[in-house]
Amino acid sequence: MTESSSSNPIMLTIPESFHTERLTIRAPQWGDGAAVNEAVRESAEQLRLWLPFAEKIPSLEESEVTVRKARLQYLERTDMMLHLRDRHTDEFVGSSGLHRIDWNARCFEIGYWIRTSRAGEGLMTEAVRGIEQFAITHLEANRLEIRCDARNLRSAKVAERAGYTLEGTVQVRWSIVWFSPKSEAVSLSKWRVGMERIGQGRTAEIYAYSNEHIMKLYRMNFPLEAVQNEFRISEFAFKKGLPVPQAVSLIEHTTSRAGIVFERIQGITLLSLIIQQPELLEQLAFKMADCHYRLHCERDAEGTLPLQKQILSGAIRNVRLLSEDDQAQVLSYLTTLPDRQQICHGDFHPDNVMLSEVGDQYWVIDWMTGMSGDPAGDVARSWVILMSGTLPEDTEPAIRMGFEMARESLVEYYVNHYIQLSGISRETVESWMLPVAAARLDEDLPAQEVEQLLKFVQERIRRLDESDHFI
Incomplete structure (x- = not known):
């Protein structure tokens, strides 16, 4: 990351595209709407089983509007949709990206769908692995998470083949657009390789998160409310001027292990x-x-x-x-x-x-x-x-x-x-x-x-x- 000194992600210089063996993976561009619309229409029957956006087939204009909004979000670093295109034919084969971004904690969720005519070729597993490397190399990702409907076995298999670990099952709400409403979803995750554990106690493990920060990662199924309470009280004590490490970010993406990123203290x-x-x-x-x-x-x-x-x-x-x-x-x-x-x-x-x-x-x-x-x-x-x-x-x-x-x-x-x-x-x-x-x-x-x-x-x-x- 070339501007790691900046705390504002909009200042980061991030590549617009990168390649895997068979794919070009790139940010949305003006004019991509037609190709996306074609793939959605072709795959609507399968997509609407799992993704609310496919319940109503969009018009060409609606697809282009969606693409342009996604382009702006990519530039703002608030959401990073990525289009998957065949490296040799340039055919649009699907969509993926990094969502629910927590820049302080460097946590991201990978979502994905593939057009029906290109399913079964292993392209999505290849894409997930490529996006993972992109996130680690250019975004300094510490945690990557994939969620899918518990009944969507093919989607879960993609995550498993890419090396992700099953964490548990969550009740999904309308606010999470990657799942069908009122369904259960499985959560699979992967922490950055090489995070060194530097301490542990009865309730949590401590990891070296960066040169300036540590992560306090709580034990499996430790109450989220207690973690939120520690974050809130730590913030209060720090603002009071007490000798307390600054609580930087609360990590509650995970279904089974929550964490807090703290200022790293040398002592x-x-x-x-x-x-x-x-x-x-x-x-x-x-x-x-x-x-x-x-x-x-x-x-x-x-x-x-x-x-x-x-x-x-x-x-x-x-x-x-x-x-x-x-x-x-x-x-x-x-x-x-x-x-x-x-x-x-x-x-x-x-x-x-x-x-x-x-x-x-x-x-x-x-x-x-x-x-x-x-x-x-x-x-x-x-x-x-x-x-x-x-x-x-x-x-x-x-x-x-x-x-x-x-x-x-x-x-x-x-x-x-x-x-x-x-x-x-x-x-x-x-x-x-x-x-x-x-x-x-x-x-x-x-x-x-x-x-x-x-x-x-x-x-x-x-x-x-x-x-x-x-x-």
Whole structure:
């Protein structure tokens, strides 16, 4: 791409045509309407089964109008229709192109149809492969998707022969013009070869997207609403001037895996530093506390974020390991705690804080659980995570043992330094431990952590019974 520095796709220099072995594939041109009209008329009986535009055979003028509009859209880079012509005879054999374009994420959908008299020659598979290379080479495509009616087996076979992977089935709406309305469609996709996975967690994988960006690609069937929520909260935090990577684009084309493209941060997580340089434990714990305190200095005056107590109470009600009486006690206790409007992260721990290589700058990542509430509750959540959280399963035994030995010191350094910075008492933070620990039981945690948390919660409930809210 010759003008990659420009953020406006209209400034890109993109070829008007390219060739495969048997095809010339090119952008629509003034005067193509007659050839398109002829092919549509010839193929109307087959096309109208799958494509709404063929339900009514267009006039010559209507076909030319469609072509001219497509030409303008190609130049504007809003939609990129491509005509397929026989390389030797110049006969119009079909239409394809790149649609539903997300330029920030470099995601495109390939659509296609072929005239009846040229079906069965493998031309469309050849065209899809050629368009794929065109998109990767000239448009820096990261994701290409093909959708077709679930009953259109021949169209699905084209995608499969071109190497696309079946992702799932979606309910199609009128707004998607590539399918018959009220039908199901299969989605097949292909990610750019060579996207390197640079990290992973329980909910997502992290890929190197470009030199300036990473992609957070969520696990199969992870709720789209949660991804949208993280994108919205990340945007809010960035606009507030908080040390947050900029959320560039939300990718929700896929039926089973959604993603967010973020600004790429050059740094290392506090957790990695703690594991690699345990002699710096106290210093790193202080940095963590300082970072957390600075977040809490900002208010959600606009009421943009979800409310802390609503999130906690919703999670507590979902915990099946607690009896209804225990849930009711914890929920009743939660109502006695303060309501505030400070910005809280909701999942603040060493693996969600990144430091620059020289240690003079930090960023807070993973804002899916961002909320508005009492900082003491946010610190209590971090305390609970540090107290009971487990390292990834593939962590080396020696590292796991070292972290377990340092866990108690990390908690004390972090909590004590936060208290010193904020003026909040230790008792105030501890008063939130029961509801945040109970709410954490609603998460998909390892059995060992669940067992430890459940014992902690039950002990706190017992104290609540004995001491009239002294826990």
